[in-house]
Amino acid sequence: MTQAARNVFVASRLPKRAGVSGWVATLAPRTPQSTLNGSVIADVAIIGGGFAGLSAARRISRLDPTARVAVLEAGIVGEGPAGANSGFIIDLPHEVSSDGFSGESAARFRQSVLIQRSAIALATEMATENGWEKNVFDPCGRYSVAISAEGDKHLEDYAQQLSKMGEDHRLLRTREIGAVTGSPVYTSGLFTPGTVIVQPAAYIRGVADCLKKPVTLYERTPALSFERLGTGWLVKTPQGSVQAAKIIMANNGHAESFGFFRGRLLHVFTYASLTEAFDPSCLSGERKWAATPALPMGTTVRRISTGTGTGDRILVRSRYSYNPSIAVSDAAIQRAGRLHDGKFSKRFPTLSGVGMQYRWAGAMALTRNHVPAFGEIERGVFAACGCNGLGASNSTASGIAAAELTLGHDSELGRVYARLAAPTALPPQPFTTIGAKIHLAYREWSAGSE
């Protein structure tokens, strides 16, 4: 590759929408911030307006209120994966350690907790400052729910390990979890209080809209390319450009579309469906709760009550697919939807007449060794990508750490990120595709009814 070629990075593809998320559809339409027209100068250009990009902008504005920041979002804030997820900003790692949290795994656990709680601290700061209501940002904790003996055992093991780590939790028997969810199928549950539950589209819009000058967000403004200009960079968009000293790539799997982390990111989609509003008296239990599955790759379920008399809704999130083109078809969304219908009717027999109103999907970028695609990847270009499926917390934290690295600010979080390994290489094609498909199918099969 010539020197000139390494100085220019061109996007080979841009994000595509994967259905309309029920979170966006049930909010008033957004009036997007303006599109970039003409040329602007900034200290930092941020590519991507999801959790990572907007959190990075927020952190920069806190560390240096005079820093000029231009955030470029290809679409409309909230319409990408950050506004399409299940809304769990999770504080604790999911997985039960095989060695019972001795030594190295305990250190890894504490490191994940530090990363995830840094994200929650930033989110809480914004929620407090802006007085966000509970239907946008609710620090109410989460349930993990089991539906099988294997799931029960997993929750018991995890509860023991949480005790060992000094983390607050409560195990719920069949009757107790039934009283929360109104569902007859859950065999046990585990409540942990530290997770924040958000309406993800409202939350990410809120993060975007509390950014103040000299931070400027441009929506419907994809970064098409960037090239070296003097000691900095020139980022080109369809109708303008940003001349910036530094760039933060916060576009998750689309970092690869610019040629970064090639062969190191697994592009995986997951899918969700949201019911039509139903009469709350048709389902017993609490009006609002959020539950992740006991076994990884199982089904996430939330009951949402807006409290405005419009009825309640149930969200079902399940199914993973590997899509190296970072796009999925409508047919794939409908296929996943049929699976959701089955999961829904099994869990909520009293809601037999209630149908799904919205179905959608969203992209995630995973790495083989579960680390973020993070750090200075070219002189003056920093990455906060590779969400590993938990972007509400992990990408928020990556955005914070990238902002700190960009400004040369020292913090405990930054030191943790500096010690993380780089994403390892995936096997060559077609082995990655074959391996990813078999792995996802096996893990979904292992999750069984969970």
Ligand SMILES: Cc1cc2nc3c(=O)[nH]c(=O)nc-3n(C[C@H](O)[C@H](O)[C@H](O)COP(=O)(O)OP(=O)(O)OC[C@H]3O[C@@H](n4cnc5c(N)ncnc54)[C@H](O)[C@@H]3O)c2cc1C
């Ligand atoms: C159905 C579903 C449920 C999920 N549930 C949860 C959950 O409960 N908790 C959790 O933690 N995670 C969850 N996730 C995962 C989570 O949504 C992602 O991990 C998260 O959105 C990643 O955040 P991010 O900021 O890194 O990337 P994104 O949210 O993908 O943001 C990147 C942004 O970059 C923009 N972009 C891309 N290319 C360009 C370009 N060239 N120029 C400008 N902009 C560009 C995109 O439009 C996008 O808005 C879920 C995902 C899905 C799909």
